[in-house]
């Protein structure tokens with residue numbers, strides 16, 4: 631399995647040598663092909679490098695549409711992306727700008743995002759096991775670099791053409807700035823997407839490494855069951871409640887997870903249930919991921935070899951259709967450049 635996967639990945643290696651810092655510096659180096667995605671403040675194009683003919687993703691941000699605060703946030707994202715290099719992250723190459731726009735060049739992911747795929751199909755545990763193990767490996771890596779992602783959810787996970795997961799969108803990622811007594815660190819602020827936010831982020835406006843593991847737990851639940859354990863309304867009510875009410879709401883949330891164990895989680899294997907409950911443990915000390923070295927020992931991951939996974943060499947169990955453009959055709963019509 632490992633060998634077959636290695637061959638696949640060697641074919642997808644980008645032509646650019648690792649360590650070559652700024653291969654792109656102008657929009658004129660590219661031929662624009664089509665739109666592959668649209669975010670709240672950018673349009674992402676498929677582009678072809680005129681000299682190598684290699685395709686890349688080009689994210690275009692219109693400077694005039696955003697205030698200086700947003701631009702500063704973008705520059706933080708760029709500096710984080712520059713410090714990361716892992717097979718299960720989307721490789722970032724260059725940023726450059728002209729009078730009207732800022733451009734970011736990265737690897738092109740042709741397999742669509744997990745949000746799209748899980749809306750279409752209920753996937754078997756063997757598929758989800760590889761996805762979550764790959765994401766866990768990417769998380770362990772970014773945490774080792776002192777970075778929290780803070781917005782893990784299916785929308786921010788893209789598949790490459792072979793079906794490997796790549797964690798993307800470091801818009802709200804942050805370096806761990808403050809230190810806890812155990813030296814691990816945290817970031818202040820209630821940042822992320824409410825339905826995926828951990829209790830400590832929702833209640834105390836603080837994120838630890840464990841908060842990313844909570845969000846991964848919600849993502850895993852959703853990948854397996856096509857629904858989320860906590861409704862957005864429940865989460866929003868929780869944010870708005872008083873300090874006193876928050877504790878009782880936390881109990882309601884946790885017992886709602888327990889109740890769902892009887893109905894929804896019953897269709898899953900024991901290993902999957904244990905993993906979901908472990909990631910969705912309200913206490914950060916008891917949560918899976920508190921000791922990141924133990925992640926490979928979680929029984930749900932026993933079918934995979936974590937070392938091979940973390941090199942991006944484990945063959946995924948689901949491969950997106952080749953040649954299919956996983957993008958809403960309407961984006962093409964709406965796109966402006």
Ligand SMILES: Nc1ncnc2c1ncn2[C@@H]1O[C@H](COP(=O)(O)OP(=O)(O)OP(=O)(O)O)[C@@H](O)[C@H]1O
Nearest residue numbers: 666667668669670671672674687736737738739799
């Ligand atoms: N490297 C890539 N390869 C292929 N598609 C991509 C790539 N990066 C982004 N996309 C597509 O473009 C969409 C928008 O990208 P992204 O979420 O990074 O933009 P954004 O403006 O930062 O959005 P938001 O703030 O709403 O998250 C993604 O949902 C995805 O479908």
